[in-house]
Amino acid sequence: MGRYPSAKQITLTAExxxxxxxxxxxxxxxxxxxxxxxxxxxxxxxxRELPLFAVPIDPPSLRAYLPVFLIQT
Known part of the structure; x- marks a missing residue:
């Protein structure tokens, strides 16, 4: 306990x-x-904006991906 052996240890844990x-x-x-x-x-x-992959001619709207979003949440 350090210098003061009679000192009580204080724990500062609060729920x-x-x-x-x-x-x-x-x-x-x-x-x-x-x-x-x-x-x-x-x-x-x-x-849609970055030329990393081939973009479909008529890409679906973001609303078309809503079921996937709901499944993953």
Whole structure:
């Protein structure tokens, strides 16, 4: 214990209140859904704008990919 053998060890661990934990859990899910949506949107834009792959003559709209987005979330 160092210099003072009679000193008690203090641990500073506090449990978060249940409302805060619930709020943070919900916020985490919402941020994940938003990040996934942003990734789909950026992927769609990148596919259309960057000359990495052959683009179809009539590419589908982003709305056509909505079922895939919903399945992955």
């Amino acid at each position: 978060a209140p249940p409302r805060l934990r619930s709020f943070l859990a919900i916020l985490l899910v919402l941020i994940d859904i938003g990040a996934l949506g942003a990734a789909f949107w950026l992927g769609y834009i990148a596919r």
